[in-house]
Amino acid sequence: MPLLELVDVTAFYGPVQVLDGVSISVPEGGAVGILGANGAGKTTTLRAISGTVRAGGTIRYRDRSIRGLKPERVASLGIAHVPEGRGTLGNLTVRENLMVGAYLRKDHRQVATDVEYLLDLFPNLRERIRSNASALSGGEQQMLAVSRAFMAKPRLLILDEPSLGLAPSTARNVYDAIGRLRRESGIAMLVVEQNANLAFSVVDSVTVLETGRSVLSGTTAELRGDDDIRRAYLGG
Amino acid sequence: MNPFGTFIQLLVDGLAQGSIYGALALAIVLVNQATGLVNFAQGGMAVLGSYIGLTIGNLLIPGVGSTLGVVLGIVAAVIASLALGGVVERFVMRRFERAEEDTKVVATIGLLTLITGLVGLIWGFNPTPYPFFFGGSESLRIGDVSISVWSIVTFTTIVALMVVLQILFRGTKFGLGMRAVADNAPSAALAGIRVGGLRMAGWGLAAALGTVAAILLASKSQLTPNNFDGILVYALAAVVIGGLDSPIGAVVAALGITILESLAAAYIPWIGHDLKVVVPFVLVFVVLIIRPQGLFGRRAVVRV
Numbered sequence: 001m002p003l004l005e006l007v008d009v010t011a012f013y014g015p016v017q018v019l020d021g022v023s024i025s026v027p028e029g030g031a032v033g034i035l036g037a038n039g040a041g042k043t044t045t046l047r048a049i050s051g052t053v054r055a056g057g058t059i060r061y062r063d064r065s066i067r068g069l070k071p072e073r074v075a076s077l078g079i080a081h082v083p084e085g086r087g088t089l090g091n092l093t094v095r096e097n098l099m100v101g102a103y104l105r106k107d108h109r110q111v112a113t114d115v116e117y118l119l120d121l122f123p124n125l126r127e128r129i130r131s132n133a134s135a136l137s138g139g140e141q142q143m144l145a146v147s148r149a150f151m152a153k154p155r156l157l158i159l160d161e162p163s164l165g166l167a168p169s170t171a172r173n174v175y176d177a178i179g180r181l182r183r184e185s186g187i188a189m190l191v192v193e194q195n196a197n198l199a200f201s202v203v204d205s206v207t208v209l210e211t212g213r214s215v216l217s218g219t220t221a222e223l224r225g226d227d228d229i230r231r232a233y234l235g236g
Numbered sequence: 237m238n239p240f241g242t243f244i245q246l247l248v249d250g251l252a253q254g255s256i257y258g259a260l261a262l263a264i265v266l267v268n269q270a271t272g273l274v275n276f277a278q279g280g281m282a283v284l285g286s287y288i289g290l291t292i293g294n295l296l297i298p299g300v301g302s303t304l305g306v307v308l309g310i311v312a313a314v315i316a317s318l319a320l321g322g323v324v325e326r327f328v329m330r331r332f333e334r335a336e337e338d339t340k341v342v343a344t345i346g347l348l349t350l351i352t353g354l355v356g357l358i359w360g361f362n363p364t365p366y367p368f369f370f371g372g373s374e375s376l377r378i379g380d381v382s383i384s385v386w387s388i389v390t391f392t393t394i395v396a397l398m399v400v401l402q403i404l405f406r407g408t409k410f411g412l413g414m415r416a417v418a419d420n421a422p423s424a425a426l427a428g429i430r431v432g433g434l435r436m437a438g439w440g441l442a443a444a445l446g447t448v449a450a451i452l453l454a455s456k457s458q459l460t461p462n463n464f465d466g467i468l469v470y471a472l473a474a475v476v477i478g479g480l481d482s483p484i485g486a487v488v489a490a491l492g493i494t495i496l497e498s499l500a501a502a503y504i505p506w507i508g509h510d511l512k513v514v515v516p517f518v519l520v521f522v523v524l525i526i527r528p529q530g531l532f533g534r535r536a537v538v539r540v
């Protein structure tokens with residue numbers, strides 16, 4: 001039984017339907033990528049999971065339906081969503097942002113340990129620990145957003161284009177850290193990305209979306225090997 | 237009275253009057269922390285709360301002004317305001333959740349009109365005396381300077397509330413959650429923070445705080461439905477000067493404005509009592525130019 005399973009999911013902004021049959025399955029401890037062009041519905045798919053857009057179809061997490069739950073409820077079940085545009089809290093300090101991530105946790109000692117772990121992983125954040133998040137660079141904000149989500153000790157981390165707006169080398173650093181988080185913690189991940197090469201560095205399998213529909217899925221090895229698919233969907 | 241005595245008297249009176257402005261400013265800061273907006277109905281809600289307290293106090297212990305009745309009335313007023321604030325957030329402001337900031341602010345102005353009208357309808361527009369349980373007109377004399385018991389009680393109460401709020405905001409999980417919600421509610425929800433619940437709590441606490449201020453004010457002057465309309469101007473000025481997210485800033489600014497205003501009226505001949513009301517506006521103007529986030533605040537005023 002997968003950790004998260006989407007079957008024929010639909011989603012609507014007001015009356016406008018933007019998803020029409022998205023199916024994805026994330027195994028316990030696995031990492032899945034969602035690829036697709038601008039406007040394909042990647043962000044909306046993540047929103048359907050975290051309860052921030054009206055959705056239809058089947059969304060099951062740990063064998064129960066989570067469709068229609070409020071975002072705070074979904075978060076409390078162990079799903080941490082790093083939204084498109086990062087969602088860092090600009091007027092709060094870096095440390096406060098991390099503590100917001102740990103809002104639902106009761107294991108205070110472990111929280112402190114996790115903060116240290118993340119500050120070792122992202123030394124930039126350690127230097128800026130008392131700065132307001134709004135004063136950070138784009139790359140640092142993305143690191144903070146990922147760290148904040150990790151502070152929730154989730155079972156499933158969902159990341160919406162962590163490379164957005166970053167210089168290639170910074171994006172690379174962010175993905176290296178995400179890969180390390182995955183190896184060291186074993187949490188499952190669902191990662192939206194436009195840059196297939198970056199996504200492939202952390203995920204085991206990929207689903208491709210086209211105009212609100214899943215059109216293709218497979219393991220990274222299969223997709224990498226297939227030249228036609230590479231050309232059509234993965235930018236060469 | 238010697239000139240120095242006059243000066244000290246001005247300071248003392250300013251501190252007490254400024255405390256009232258400061259209390260309303262605190263309530264505004266609290267709502268702003270919870271919802272990111274400025275509640276223009278804060279004063280109106282406070283007045284409603286104190287009328288409710290007066291009525292309940294008189295019902296419980298008949299005979300206007302018995303000490304026990306007044307105390308019970310205050311307790312009742314605080315509880316009623318907590319509920320009132322929560323209800324207003326849940327059933328009025330929640331409807332504007334997705335609206336533009338400007339729309340929300342206009343909604344609070346509408347709320348002010350509604351509440352003032354309602355209070356007038358129920359209790360009338362004539363001033364009602366509000367009994368003061370510390371003995372209203374007593375005062376201490378220190379040399380030339382006289383300090384009323386009312387001033388001491390008011391000032392102490394407001395400073396205590398300010399300290400409690402500052403600790404709440406900066407030192408508790410509840411405060412962290414409130415500040416996260418104020419900063420970016422959808423993102424706070426993704427961290428599992430119950431946005432709706434925190435907002436209701438913030439509105440409730442703010443309403444209770446405002447009601448305490450309204451009771452203190454009414455026990456010095458009297459209670460009327462528009463008691464707080466003029467005071468709102470000072471409270472808003474204090475919030476802008478002190479910083480929308482700083483309880484200490486709001487109170488210090490309120491005290492500062494009041495004292496500067498009365499000093500200006502007394503010592504700058506061309507200002508006098510007619511023009512002293514421009515003092516807070518000038519201060520707001522200057523602060524917005526040199527430090528838009530307020531003297532104590534961390535967050536810039538984007539638009540007002």
Ligand SMILES: Nc1ncnc2c1ncn2[C@@H]1O[C@H](COP(=O)(O)OP(=O)(O)OP(=O)(O)O)[C@@H](O)[C@H]1O
Nearest residue numbers: 013016018036037038039040041042043044045194
């Ligand atoms: N808030 C919204 N209201 C109405 N329509 C929206 C909204 N957000 C997105 N859409 C529309 O829904 C469709 C899917 O958008 P979505 O943001 O999910 O795409 P995406 O794959 O994440 O694209 P990108 O790569 O540009 O981030 C698009 O046609 C978009 O215009």
Ligand SMILES: [Mg+2]
Nearest residue numbers: 042043044084
């Ligand atoms: Mg997107």
